[in-house]
Amino acid sequence: MNIRATLRMVALASVFGLLAQSSFGQAMPESANIPQPHLAKARADAFGENGWKFPALITCYPNEGQSAEKVIKDPGPAKAADNLYFLGDGIVAAWAVDTSDGIILIDTMNNQAEADKYIIGGLRQLGVDPARIKTIIVSHGHGDHYGGARYLQDKYGAKLYMTALDYDLAEKSVGRSTVWGPPPRRDQVASDGQTVTLGDEGIKLFITAGHTPASLSMLIPVKDKGQARTLLYLGGITNKNLSPQMHAAYDGWTTRLLQVSAAAKPEGIIGNHSSYDEAATKIDKLRAMPDKPNPFFVGVDNSLRYLRVLKECNLNNAAIEKGGH
Numbered sequence: 001m002n003i004r005a006t007l008r009m010v011a012l013a014s015v016f017g018l019l020a021q022s023s024f025g026q027a028m029p030e031s032a033n034i035p036q037p038h039l040a041k042a043r044a045d046a047f048g049e050n051g052w053k054f055p056a057l058i059t060c061y062p063n064e065g066q067s068a069e070k071v072i073k074d075p076g077p078a079k080a081a082d083n084l085y086f087l088g089d090g091i092v093a094a095w096a097v098d099t100s101d102g103i104i105l106i107d108t109m110n111n112q113a114e115a116d117k118y119i120i121g122g123l124r125q126l127g128v129d130p131a132r133i134k135t136i137i138v139s140h141g142h143g144d145h146y147g148g149a150r151y152l153q154d155k156y157g158a159k160l161y162m163t164a165l166d167y168d169l170a171e172k173s174v175g176r177s178t179v180w181g182p183p184p185r186r187d188q189v190a191s192d193g194q195t196v197t198l199g200d201e202g203i204k205l206f207i208t209a210g211h212t213p214a215s216l217s218m219l220i221p222v223k224d225k226g227q228a229r230t231l232l233y234l235g236g237i238t239n240k241n242l243s244p245q246m247h248a249a250y251d252g253w254t255t256r257l258l259q260v261s262a263a264a265k266p267e268g269i270i271g272n273h274s275s276y277d278e279a280a281t282k283i284d285k286l287r288a289m290p291d292k293p294n295p296f297f298v299g300v301d302n303s304l305r306y307l308r309v310l311k312e313c314n315l316n317n318a319a320i321e322k323g324g325h
């Protein structure tokens with residue numbers, strides 16, 4: 001290596017060292033002031049046109065000065081595409097996919113009161129009969145996603161899908177939160193590669209472990225202005241403070257979904273927290289400019305870039321948590 005290259009390496013190292021020390025604060029592990037090649041790769045993919053930045057980058061240490069838990073203004077219920085409804089509160093999201101035979105609901109908010117307000121009330125506000133909820137898919141076994149499930153199962157007799165490991169996780173979490181409703185009643189055990197069908201809709205499930213032992217991600221066919229398009233739904237995005245095994249599993253699914261997406265060509269990514277998919281911001285844009293292209297569809301290339309950022313952030317975080325290697 002010549003002198004100039006060596007100097008450049010030293011300069012880069014100090015830049016990353018400064019970044020790591022200044023923007024993460026006390027929780028930053030000691031070893032983080034060394035160069036982070038995965039962070040560099042994530043950053044290279046994370047910046048779009050006009051300074052727009054993929055929110056996936058906030059999963060990396062350091063967190064780019066933005067908290068993943070930041071409070072976002074509740075956008076209210078919204079139609080995100082012809083047959084896709086957003087029913088969240090700006091922090092946590094539930095989504096409803098409208099089919100020829102009823103509704104497939106993805107996630108159920110924290111508890112009965114929130115399910116009443118955001119899901120049942122939200123659908124009514126949008127002119128959709130909530131009694132059409134026939135199928136529920138719970139992305140993972142954390143109470144902010146399953147908490148309203150038992151109530152909706154009982155009220156509408158809806159069929160519910162969750163993975164076996166995450167049913168276990170949900171049942172183990174009883175008593176850990178005063179906010180979360182009870183775990184869902186055990187019903188269908190979701191499996192990897194399964195397609196959940198209702199009427200004219202088929203949602204393909206992928207087990208994407210890491211955030212929990214068996215979170216679910218999905219390919220969701222939707223219609224936008226009458227045109228058939230596909231969205232990729234990610235059921236567990238955060239990748240900090242995981243065991244080495246869960247970091248490895250996360251790396252496995254990001255690699256796999258990159259391959260799957262190269263073929264399935266999703267044109268946008270949604271998830272269950274607005275801080276990661278910017279749903280609240282996109283809904284505001286959609287309302288302000290309904291005749292412009294739908295902001296939920298950012299294109300196949302940008303969807304792949306988003307996945308690459310998650311992949312590199314996970315590798316970055318795994319290295320930092322392990323001790324910098």
Ligand SMILES: [Zn+2]
Pocket residue numbers: 140142211
């Ligand atoms: Zn979670």
